[in-house]
Amino acid sequence: MKVLSLFGGPRKRGNTAKVLSWVEDEVKAQGHHVNRIDISSRRINGCLGCSKCKENPDEPGCIQKDDANRVIDQMVSSDIVLYASPLYYWGFSAQMKAFIDRCHCLYRGVCGSAEHTSFVEGQRQALIVTAADPFENNAELIQTSFQRVLVYDKAHSAGALFVCNCTTPGELGEEIRRQAIKFARQLFEDTPTPYPVLIPGGAPHYVPHLSQRNPPLH
Numbered sequence: 001m002k003v004l005s006l007f008g009g010p011r012k013r014g015n016t017a018k019v020l021s022w023v024e025d026e027v028k029a030q031g032h033h034v035n036r037i038d039i040s041s042r043r044i045n046g047c048l049g050c051s052k053c054k055e056n057p058d059e060p061g062c063i064q065k066d067d068a069n070r071v072i073d074q075m076v077s078s079d080i081v082l083y084a085s086p087l088y089y090w091g092f093s094a095q096m097k098a099f100i101d102r103c104h105c106l107y108r109g110v111c112g113s114a115e116h117t118s119f120v121e122g123q124r125q126a127l128i129v130t131a132a133d134p135f136e137n138n139a140e141l142i143q144t145s146f147q148r149v150l151v152y153d154k155a156h157s158a159g160a161l162f163v164c165n166c167t168t169p170g171e172l173g174e175e176i177r178r179q180a181i182k183f184a185r186q187l188f189e190d191t192p193t194p195y196p197v198l199i200p201g202g203a204p205h206y207v208p209h210l211s212q213r214n215p216p217l218h
């Protein structure tokens, strides 16, 4: 399978990069192809909200001439997409959020209507988040955002991994690596496990999947 990992952290050797590398290493060890894109080092503007993309029925078709279209093309041709981001103000990093907004060009029709189509329909997508604080009263919004991205993309959840209470990458020990490997393996299973929340030095606990039936935004 072709796995695209979208690394949305600005710190190249931070917690998110380290956890993502453990996941990617295991995906490769399982014989799959991984392509990592460092979103922060690409020129990706915010969405203009012009909806010109919606006029093109055959391809995503964003009119902006920056790096986003190339990333979107790679996304369309992948089987699994991993979004990896540090938790910034309870959500995605600004760099990752800018890219997610540009994914507006991936779907057509009103979400949830009979006309709703997506260029990544049926794709598996997964989320990796690192955060300084606990999950509770902190990471719920990014979990909800991810679930809603899935709905708009008509994609399936391949799981989410939350590594909370992070300090430095050096403190992410063997237990987190072991759980990252487990997470990587379940990306290819039909039923992803409930989302594990990993605490360096502590036992994992789990948060349930949210319903994918969200109301359309517009």
Ligand SMILES: Cc1cc2nc3c(=O)[nH]c(=O)nc-3n(C[C@H](O)[C@H](O)[C@H](O)COP(=O)(O)O)c2cc1C
Pocket (backbone or CB within 6 Å): 009, 010, 011, 013, 014, 015, 016, 017, 086, 087, 088, 089, 090, 091, 130, 131, 132, 133, 134, 138, 166
């Ligand atoms: C601008 C900014 C906002 C942050 N907001 C949160 C937050 O809302 N919740 C949280 O738990 N940690 C927050 N953090 C901490 C980071 O999510 C955490 O340190 C993360 O592991 C950093 O990932 P990195 O090492 O890959 O950069 C924030 C850090 C920064 C720099």
